[in-house]
Amino acid sequence: MRIAIVTDAWTPQVNGVVRTLEAVRRELEALGHEVLVIAPDSFVSMPCPTYPEIRLALARSAVVGRRIEHFGAEAIHLATEGPICLAARKYCLRQGLPFTSAYHTQFPDYVAARTGANPAWIWRYIRWFHAPAQAVLASTPSVAALLGEHGIDHIRPWGRGVDFATFGTDGARDPAVMALGGPIQLYVGRVAVEKNVESFLACAHPGTKVVVGDGPARADLERRFPEAHFLGARRGAELAAAYRSADVLVFPSRTDTFGLVMAEALACGTPVAAYPVAGPLDVIDHRVGAMAENLDDAIADALTRPRAICSAFAARFSWPASARQFLDALVPIERGVHLLAA
Numbered sequence: 001m002r003i004a005i006v007t008d009a010w011t012p013q014v015n016g017v018v019r020t021l022e023a024v025r026r027e028l029e030a031l032g033h034e035v036l037v038i039a040p041d042s043f044v045s046m047p048c049p050t051y052p053e054i055r056l057a058l059a060r061s062a063v064v065g066r067r068i069e070h071f072g073a074e075a076i077h078l079a080t081e082g083p084i085c086l087a088a089r090k091y092c093l094r095q096g097l098p099f100t101s102a103y104h105t106q107f108p109d110y111v112a113a114r115t116g117a118n119p120a121w122i123w124r125y126i127r128w129f130h131a132p133a134q135a136v137l138a139s140t141p142s143v144a145a146l147l148g149e150h151g152i153d154h155i156r157p158w159g160r161g162v163d164f165a166t167f168g169t170d171g172a173r174d175p176a177v178m179a180l181g182g183p184i185q186l187y188v189g190r191v192a193v194e195k196n197v198e199s200f201l202a203c204a205h206p207g208t209k210v211v212v213g214d215g216p217a218r219a220d221l222e223r224r225f226p227e228a229h230f231l232g233a234r235r236g237a238e239l240a241a242a243y244r245s246a247d248v249l250v251f252p253s254r255t256d257t258f259g260l261v262m263a264e265a266l267a268c269g270t271p272v273a274a275y276p277v278a279g280p281l282d283v284i285d286h287r288v289g290a291m292a293e294n295l296d297d298a299i300a301d302a303l304t305r306p307r308a309i310c311s312a313f314a315a316r317f318s319w320p321a322s323a324r325q326f327l328d329a330l331v332p333i334e335r336g337v338h339l340l341a342a
Contacts, residue, residue, distance in 0.1 A: 002034045003330065004073035006064065008057065008082030009104075010039030014213075014233050015190060016260040017104045020160060020322075021079060027323035036071045038064060038084060059084045065091035075330040076100075081107060081129045093132060098331040101133040102158065103147055106255040109194065123150050134331040139258040140282035156329040160258050161319030167240050167267040169311045174238075177245035180229065183207040183303055186246035186270070188239070188261040189253070191215035191230075200252040201225040205299045209250075212242050243268035248302045251280060252295060259283055267314035269307035273298035288313045 005025065009017040025035045043057035064087040068076060076092060076099040078085040085101075092099045108122035130136045130152050137158035138144040144155045177184060185207055187200050192215040201209055201221060209228040211221075222230050234242055243249065249265035249272045256279040262272045263283060272289035274280035275298070280291050288310045290301035 001327075001330075001332070002036070002072050002074045003028060004036045004038060004068050004071055004076045005079060006038045006068075006077065006085050006088040007079035008040060008084050009080055010037065010041055014235065016160075016256070016258060017080065019260060020104070023161060023163065023319045024323050024326055027319050028327070031323070031327075033327075034071075036067070036073065038067055038088070040084065043084065056082065057084050059087040061087040061090040061094070064088045065095070073333065075332050077102070077326075077330065078133070080104065081126065086129075089129065089132070097333055098134045099132075100135045100137060100156075100329055100331060101130050102137040103130070103143060103152075104139070104257060106194075106257060109255040127151050135329045137326070137329055140278065142278035142282050143257045146278065156325070158325045158329065159322050160260055160263060160317060161322045162263050162267045162314055162317045163319065164267060166236055167243065167264045167314075169244070169267075169269045169307070171244060171268075172237070172241045173245040174241040177210060177229075177231075177242060180208040180210070183247035184210060184245060185273075185299060186210045186212065186242060186249050186265075187252070188212045188242070188249065188265070189251075191218040191221060193217055194253070194255050196252040196254055197221060198224075199295055200250045201228050203250070203296050203299060205296045207247070210242070210246065212239065239264070240268055243270050246270050248273050248299055250274070250295065250299060253279065262289075263314055263317040266310045267317075269311040271302040271305035271307070271310050273302040285313075 007021055011018060028035050040057040043059045045057045076097060078088055078099055078101045108119035111117050111122050127150060135154055135156040136152055138147060138155050139158060139160055147155055187197060189195055191197055191213050211228055211230045212234050214233045218230060243265045249270050251259055251262055251272055251274040254275055254277045259279040265272060266288055272284050274291050276291035288305055290298045292298040
């Protein structure tokens with residue numbers, strides 16, 4: 001099958017959406033499918049207000065439509081709610097083509113955190129965007145329930161996985177991290193206001209706090225928390241080494257739909273401390289981590305979890321299974337439908 005995936009999030013961005021799409025594309029291609037990714041890297045773009053690391057592409061529906069047409073797409077998936085996917089949505093509706101979409105990001109909460117806007121206003125847009133999709137893919141039951149509460153009920157499950165060739169208990173650790181005073185408490189992810197990194201850095205639990213990631217809040221947080229170690233963005237083997245070197249992964253976000261870093265940390269044998277909110281509630285349980293409204297309590301509790309149980313628990317997160325769910329949700333374009341650029 002020829003599958004067109006349209007997304008406003010793509011490399012060089014480093015986030016869960018990009019990593020999910022990269023992993024699922026690899027799995028689909030390994031199964032013999034052809035995948036076209038239509039992303040910001042092939043359009044003129046401008047920096048996103050308040051988050052210049054993210055580029056907003058200036059994409060016309062005619063241009064996006066021609067790419068879908070020339071590829072000969074047999075199924076179309078819109079991964080995000082940004083300008084490129086808006087252009088693709090317009091094209092699909094004009095041509096009467098089915099498409100699926102996905103809810104990867106708590107967009108209403110993120111916009112509210114950055115601008116002070118009422119999340120209810122953003123939910124109106126989210127409902128409008130996803131309404132014509134044949135299915136909306138959601139990563140967890142909590143996300144599906146949230147979408148249902150906001151009037152989006154044509155939902156299909158799409159779980160996440162772990163690259164076990166990279167993330168596991170066997171492998172190198174980071175000597176520089178290991179040399180720090182323990183217990184080593186690790187955060188991995190974007191360093192941005194919506195990730196609530198400040199709550200982690202403000203915790204009083206003894207030990208050393210390490211931040212892996214980058215983002216618009218990094219400079220301010222480095223200035224305010226000089227005792228923390230900010231290592232910048234890491235991927236692949238370097239990231240796995242950081243996970244293995246930590247005693248606990250602290251996941252302070254209250255707005256994630258999944259939290260891929262939790263599954264990767266578990267695969268490396270590292271327990272997780274988090275708030276009891278959507279994301280952690282679906283990814284971890286009491287055997288491999290701890291959740292509490294007092295993050296210090298969660299850290300202290302999570303540190304008692306055996307690393308072997310954590311790594312065994314992570315086996316449930318499978319990219320091949322994720323790719324199968326993605327394929328099952330796709331709606332093929334009927335044969336005989338002629339794709340015309342808008």
